[in-house]
Amino acid sequence: MAKKLYVFGIGGTGSRVIKALTMLFASGVKLENDFDIVVPIIIDPDTANGDLNRTADILTKYQNIVSKVGSENELFGTKIKTLVQLTNENSPNLSNNFKFGIDGSGQEFGQSIDYNGLDDENKALIDLLFSEQNIKADMTVGFKGNPNIGSVVLNKIVDSNEYNEFSNSFNQGDAIFIISSIFGGTGASGFPLLLKNLRINDPSRHNSDIISKSTIGAISYLPYFKVSDGNNDEKEIDSTTFFGKAKAALSYYEHAIFNNKDMLNSFYHIGDKANNNMKYAEGKADQKNDAHFVELAGALAIIDFVKSIPVITQSNQVTIKEFGVEDGSTKLKFDSLGQDTKDKLKVPLSKMYLFDKFIEKSMAELLKSPGKYNGESGVEKDFYNSDFYKIEFIPFLNYFKKWMDEMGTNEISFTPFHENQNHDSLLDFIIGNEVSRGSSLFSKNKAKGDFLIKRAHKIVSEGKLNNITEEERFIKVFDKILTEQLNNILN
Template sequence: MANKLYVFGIGGTGSRVIKALTMLLASGVKLDEKFDMVVPIIIDPDTANGDLNRTADILMKYQNIAYKAGEDNTLFGTKIKTLTQLTNENLPNLSNNFKFSIDGSGQKFGESIDYNGLDDENKALIDLLFSKENIEADMTVGFKGNPNIGSVVLNKIVDSQEYHEFSNSFNEGDAIFIISSIFGGTGASGFPLLLKNLRTNDANRLNSDKISRSAIGAISYLPYFKVSDNNNNEKEIDSATFFGKAKAALSYYKHAIFNNNSLDVFYHIGDKANNNMKYAEGKADQKNKAHFVELAGALAILDFVKNIPSSIQSNVTAIKEFGIEDDKGKLKFDSLGQDAKDKLKLPLSKLYLLDKFVEKSMTELLKSPGHYNGENGITKEFYNADFYKSEFLPFLNYFKEWVDELKTNDISFMPFHDNQQHDSLFDFIIGNQVSKGGLLSRNKATGDILIKSAHKLIKSGELDKEEEESRFIKVFDKVLEEQVNNILN
């Protein structure tokens, strides 16, 4: 039995990196032969956070598609599960949508520590450690750049029902990866506290010994965006403080984490470009555009699981950075190092082509009778059913949104053309031009090639025993793989 990878995503950055990882898994990127399942766990006190809820919806749609797709395909081929699904228990207080509940986060900080109930001596101590603004801080939208508050509240996560179920479901050989930012409040405080608890062997917690000895990797994000000035001099999040907070956090990490070798691999990444995000303290308004460094974070997770044997034998924290071959203009596949390019080029191209096929060629497909091979084909009714309209199409829309957002930053990622039509469908990878035909040449870019290949596979009978949803995914999984390989070669 293969192992599980638990991915803790802390704060808004954690949610966005998990989103990037989900897009890679949907496209067919694999973790490693030793791992066949990802268990995402999002830790964010701002339960209404736009980034968190978008990622949670993406994960649930992925799950539903992967379940219907069945086994032995690359598209949606890696299992993603919640803690509830691992324990197979119907516990009413256990989150089943990838969110980790945090006791006391939905109130003011002073209320969470019962400030008004303290005696005078303890109040005086609290007043020394925290400002009046800290004590009055409303935590319903997170810690708003105050790791000193977050460190107190997040220390309670080990007492939660979710942490109990995480511990119960952990097996020998499972691994852990932690995503956080280093310049805010939630990630900067949550990462060292979570790591400390994971490395503590507590006899009162089941499997604590296994967890404390497991392979643990982490990525911490240096500043990679700024929040725009909303002409409000009293705003609680100020990007002018980001680098100071990052420097202070790294100094703490040095003696609390690296000198103790409590982490196997540490990745760090940032972007000095001036990417401005709309000012938002949290809730639904906090929905940042995707950034290439979040995709690089997903690649760090893949690197971690690939190199676990070497990382846990050294007893020294390995420090890794992400590099690119060429940073001129918009990043393309050829801008990346060979390992990253090998991981991304075929899978992302497949899912992008599938999205464009649905957008540009579905009319031609539905006019084509060869697609409906009796009860063993794909019927027209399929395209009006819930699986296609409520799960598959919305997921593709999320993918399209993600790809489009990656183009918008100073350091952006734009490997695809986006001006194809049905007759030029295959000419979409920048650097891999495909002939669209002419007076004397054959059109090698038309979507008709994909339609004919799908018909041929359906008529072969190879997928006759599959349910219609599984047949749909497997047909396009196979024919897209063939056609994209032809384009790349």
């Protein structure tokens, strides 16, 4: 029976890892052990957060592409669904955009706990636990590095409509993965609270018994960036406190989670000591951090978790894993990665990158070339003005390109591809796997984009793709020819 993986992404880091996971699925990475549906659920009180809304748009475009081309491909071959799509309910109180509603987060903290309505004794208790700044904190932009605030507000997660729908849709054999950071406010408080609630068997909640016994994995991020202060003495987020908060959180996790074998099946943690600076932003649209390789590593942790489920469910303790690279380089290429990681990434990412470069550098050559691809039984020229191509596919490809480009800008960068391509050197693009460009008089240019063009015409002329939509044909043709050429390049 097909199974579902529910991925809870908490805070900005959660959104960015889900973005990386979506890029892997688009590139052809698949889940193992009969998991064929992924349900991303983003928990962030800052509903205007730039990272959240960018990821939600990427997920929506991915879904729209799959709805047209199907999931029987390597490219875009994993089904992604919202809670609404799982339950087929048309509830006005339930979001259909991957965002998880949190009651009480769109106001000051004091308002959410009705501070002014408390009697003097309870006010005195709150004053001991929270500072005046905490009580007046504006939570419309999240918890701004204050897990003590987040722990109170996020405890209401189980009262939301989204949590009820999650419970209703959960089946035996489904699994859960939680993404969070450990050095801020939203992730550090949200992870242990969500885990605690998932493990409570509440008879009043549908499927609570199944959920409480399900396989759960998680990744918590140690600090991997700093925020520049912009000469702002009033800033509420101070990256000098990140490591202190991470140590305090890990100390709590040690006795509350790791020493309790029934709480968590598998735990991954990762960080980066590099002094990578992000622009200071307390939240909303300004918080849109550049992609980082450690977020891609987090997406790989999710793939590894699903693969490892048969093993970790037999263990009587938490399986703890770290991520490392083969060498100490700060400029990572495919050969910098361990063999298992390289095997997972090299073909899919190369395929998607080559797809983007072909459209940029060689599509004009394809459109003017004679052959079956450019016709009624292939892909007609009007297709490239369709909503599918211009509004869904190309913007998604642009997101992929930007994601790859951003990973190359950090102090610990990931740049596995050459940038100096044109139509005649298209296939010579993977660093470490050079392809002859035919520089001498008698050598053959094996890097030309014409190799892809000829195969596109040949595949269409075989007639095996006649009875599918133009959108499906477009993806299936490129899925096949890109795989063929990558096998030639890498073998």
